[in-house]
Amino acid sequence: MGVVFSVTFGMLCVAGLLSLVRLLRGRGTLDRIVALDVFITLIVAATCVDMGLNRDGSNIALAAAFALLAFIGSVSAARLVERRESHR
Amino acid sequence: MNWLNLFSAVCLLGGAASCLFGAIGLLTFPDVAARLQAATKPQTLGLILVLIGSAVRLDIRDASGLILVGLFQALTAPVLAQLVGRAAYRAGSVREETLDADDLAKRIRRERDRTL
Numbered sequence: 001m002g003v004v005f006s007v008t009f010g011m012l013c014v015a016g017l018l019s020l021v022r023l024l025r026g027r028g029t030l031d032r033i034v035a036l037d038v039f040i041t042l043i044v045a046a047t048c049v050d051m052g053l054n055r056d057g058s059n060i061a062l063a064a065a066f067a068l069l070a071f072i073g074s075v076s077a078a079r080l081v082e083r084r085e086s087h088r
Numbered sequence: 089m090n091w092l093n094l095f096s097a098v099c100l101l102g103g104a105a106s107c108l109f110g111a112i113g114l115l116t117f118p119d120v121a122a123r124l125q126a127a128t129k130p131q132t133l134g135l136i137l138v139l140i141g142s143a144v145r146l147d148i149r150d151a152s153g154l155i156l157v158g159l160f161q162a163l164t165a166p167v168l169a170q171l172v173g174r175a176a177y178r179a180g181s182v183r184e185e186t187l188d189a190d191d192l193a194k195r196i197r198r199e200r201d202r203t204l
Contacts, residue, residue: 004097008138011104015111022114022123030120030176034127037168038114041131041161042107045138048154049100052142057150063157071164075171082175 005053009046016042033077040070096141103137106130119183120176128165135161 016039023035047063113126139158143151176182177192184190 001093001097004100008100008104011101011108015104015108018108018111018115022111028120028179028181030172030179030181031123034120034123034172035114038111038127038131041135042111044157044161045103045107045135048135048139048142048157049104051150051154052096052100052145055145057146057153060150060153060157064153064160067157067160067164071160071168074168078168078171078175082171082178085175085178085180 005049008049012042012046012049016046029081030078033074033081037070037074040066044070092144096144099137099141099144103134103139103141106134106137108134110134119186120181121173121186124169124172124176128169132161132165 019035019038019042023032023039026032026035044063044066047059047066051057051059051063107130110126110130113130114123117123117126136158139154143154146154173182174192
């Protein structure tokens, strides 16, 4: 079971690095918004894997707060970009 | 108990692999619409699988919170995809030759005619 958790964390870390590469490279604001949303989703997933590893459910509030913050931030940023583009 | 461990391992590995494929697609796809597809579906599927794999190792009170997180992600990912896709269309970063049907162009034209 330890090997399973190590491989899971490894895959999540590689995915996070790839989304950070897209965040640095992305052509324009919308790509970066999407990359950040993916990154925060990966943080939530890693938090939940950590809870399963330690059999301890005290970080659920953290995971829920991260999911909420990701949604609110991404949606407001997307609305701003759209407003800026439609007035052009 | 051994069967529960096996189920949890399959869910955790499958979910992490799905998240990894989504991130690879985020890097390799050409435009914003395709990247959105790669960012929403595999990420949501991977997160829900990881949540299931973790929830079977916790007691029922904590597992209910994990179900709530998964439900929230499944509800909000389509909303985000809709908003970002529309903003990308208005920013001109969706290439026209990749579209089969373009309903938003007609609507934008109608709005413009109404304001003139």
